């Protein structure tokens with residue numbers, strides 16, 4: 001048997017194409033989950049599929065004791081696109097954040113002589129399930145049962161600059177944040193807060209780490225969400241959409257930070273594997289197309305505006321919010337019945353905490369799909385109201 005670590009939907013997934021998912025019995029859904037912000041280009045994107053197939057016939061894996069030209073190529077695309085200088089490849093979001101935490105600690109010790117480096121994170125954040133990243137995560141539920149946890153983390157309220165300043169004593173090595181909290185309820189950070197926080201970190205030589213595991217790879221309407229916020233982080237982490245379903249993660253950092261990690265400091269057997277790199281190269285080519293990013297902004301605005309319009313004044317709806325194609329509907333009650341009803345009507349959506357319905361459609365979503373999803377969701381929320389009356 002499998003460990004019962006997931007509360008699974010009653011769907012036995014069999015096949016995917018674009019924004020559509022089929023089960024073993026041939027039933028079909030409009031998939032606004034994208035494998036949890038992974039299949040950003042839709043399921044089985046033909047050019048990514050072709051790139052991976054070609055790579056499978058050429059070279060699957062060599063260790064990182066060899067030069068891997070594809071890694072260098074993907075790294076140069078990422079550094080050119082991000083303005084950052086160095087890339088470390090791994091296999092998941094948690095690993096990318098773990099690498100960022102290790103980098104921040106080592107940089108603090110070596111460059112600022114901080115013996116017990118501290119990393120400041122935010123309430124409601126999610127950074128992964130390894131021991132360090134769950135400690136960094138600002139949600140108690142992910143930590144329960146796993147003590148003793150590593151030291152060196154402090155969590156402050158999301159958006160509270162004064163609280164950051166109070167926490168930023170002489171041990172402060174880094175601030176780590178999501179610009180739009182995903183698992184924590186689709187909460188976009190206030191742009192003024194982000195700008196001031198970035199300035200404060202620079203003044204104090206505290207590393208500004210932006211976790212773009214969910215917001216990156218076009219999800220918010222630019223390749224990275226930090227572009228939409230107009231800030232320049234010192235470290236950025238990626239995973240999910242980078243391989244469109246092939247596991248791959250990355251930590252990118254300012255060029256001068258590259259020398260903090262020397263041979264033996266950090267490693268990953270599978271990190272930057274040729275198959276993963278072939279997928280990432282093809283994905284980056286597609287996502288950087290201006291028409292695709294334009295589609296994210298246009299359809300994202302349509303989805304947000306249309307949901308707000310349809311759900312306006314509904315007693316069960318507290319707020320509709322989001323950025324690009326990362327949208328949340330916060331309810332005054334449990335989200336599960338809405339998610340279930342939408343699924344029965346042919347639309348797959350996600351929870352983000354107990355009361356938020358989260359929408360993560362693929363970036364190739366069309367106007368018709370957006371309108372269909374809004375219709376199903378309005379009906380699903382309406383049914384909640386009827387049931388509750």
Ligand SMILES: Cc1ncc(COP(=O)(O)O)c(C=O)c1O
Pocket residue numbers: 091092093094095097126127128129178182183211212213214215239240
């Ligand atoms: C913002 C953020 N960081 C990190 C992670 C962890 O990524 P992974 O599950 O690939 O380890 C997630 C996963 O949902 C995430 O949303």
